[in-house]
Amino acid sequence: MAPNLSRLLNALGLVAVDTVLVLAFVDQLWFRDLPCPLCILQRAGFVAAGFGLALNLILGPRPSHYGVMILGAVAGAVVSVRQILLHIVPGSGSYGNAILDLHLYSWALIAFSLIIIGSAIMLLFDRQFAATERDRLKVLPVSAVVLFVSLVVANVVSTLAICGVGLCPETPGGYLIFNDNLSLTLLGQPL
Amino acid sequence: MMSLPFVLFACGLGAAWTSRRVAALGFWVAGVLMLLVLFRMHATDVLNIAL
Numbered sequence: 295m296a297p298n299l300s301r302l303l304n305a306l307g308l309v310a311v312d313t314v315l316v317l318a319f320v321d322q323l324w325f326r327d328l329p330c331p332l333c334i335l336q337r338a339g340f341v342a343a344g345f346g347l348a349l350n351l352i353l354g355p356r357p358s359h360y361g362v363m364i365l366g367a368v369a370g371a372v373v374s375v376r377q378i379l380l381h382i383v384p385g386s387g388s389y390g391n392a393i394l395d396l397h398l399y400s401w402a403l404i405a406f407s408l409i410i411i412g413s414a415i416m417l418l419f420d421r422q423f424a425a426t427e428r429d430r431l432k433v434l435p436v437s438a439v440v441l442f443v444s445l446v447v448a449n450v451v452s453t454l455a456i457c458g459v460g461l462c463p464e465t466p467g468g469y470l471i472f473n474d475n476l477s478l479t480l481l482g483q484p485l
Numbered sequence: 486m487m488s489l490p491f492v493l494f495a496c497g498l499g500a501a502w503t504s505r506r507v508a509a510l511g512f513w514v515a516g517v518l519m520l521l522v523l524f525r526m527h528a529t530d531v532l533n534i535a536l
Contacts, residue, residue: 331487331523331527332524332527332528334487335490335520335523335524335527338490338491338494338516338520339520341490341491341494341516342490342494342513342516342517342520345494345497345498345513345516348498348501349501349506349509352501352502353501353504353506353509358510362510362513365517366513366517369517369520369521372524373520373524376524376528379532379534380530380532382534383533383534386533439498439502442498443495443498446491446494446495446498447491447495449488449491450488450491450492450495453487453488453491454488456487457486457487457488459486460486460487461486461487461523461526461527462487462527464527
């Protein structure tokens with residue numbers, strides 16, 4: 295596989311991870327489906343896996359970057375499996391909205407599995423790792439990386455808004471940052 | 486605290502953008518470890534399954 299094709303596939307992979315993170319925000323903001331602690335950790339798993347794709351695009355493809363993807367996806371998959379097992383017994387309830395009959399944590403496990411399989415397939419092609427002069431990044435890779443960084447920063451803000459500076463409540467009832475217990479809403483009130 | 490993995494990954498991406506690969510990988514390792522620690526702190530319920 296030529297380095298240019300490898301770069302294109304990595305860019306498309308990062309666009310796919312960006313799409314997952316954007317859809318998570320659509321579900322949170324449009325459908326008012328607040329993420330639970332495990333949901334937030336699965337988002338972090340997608341970021342950990344996407345990190346390898348970003349490294350491939352910014353610094354050039356390396357086997358270790360695919361290792362980063364695989365290990366990040368495994369970490370996210372562990373969280374997904376835990377959440378699936380919490381609700382696997384019929385009648386034990388579920389968390390959040392279902393899309394096409396599967397809950398988001400089930401979709402997340404499928405996505406993590408695809409990332410692991412995709413990384414393993416990419417590792418089969420050695421020519422992409424040949425030392426060559428790297429071209430400047432084109433529009434698609436740069437856009438994918440910039441969107442990815444923006445989504446990581448957005449997750450910092452969103453998680454702070456939902457959980458504050460401590461651990462998240464198991465079932466978030468709203469944005470903690472707007473609650474009086476963080477005292478932020480009191481700042482604008484007269485003493 | 487829950488936002489720490491994202492903060493570490495963001496720092497790692499910044500390091501990668503400035504071509505500091507080792508620092509980027511260090512931030513990534515710290516982010517994944519933080520993710521696993523937070524997972525351990527949140528996975529407290531006993532699962533109602535028989536394996």
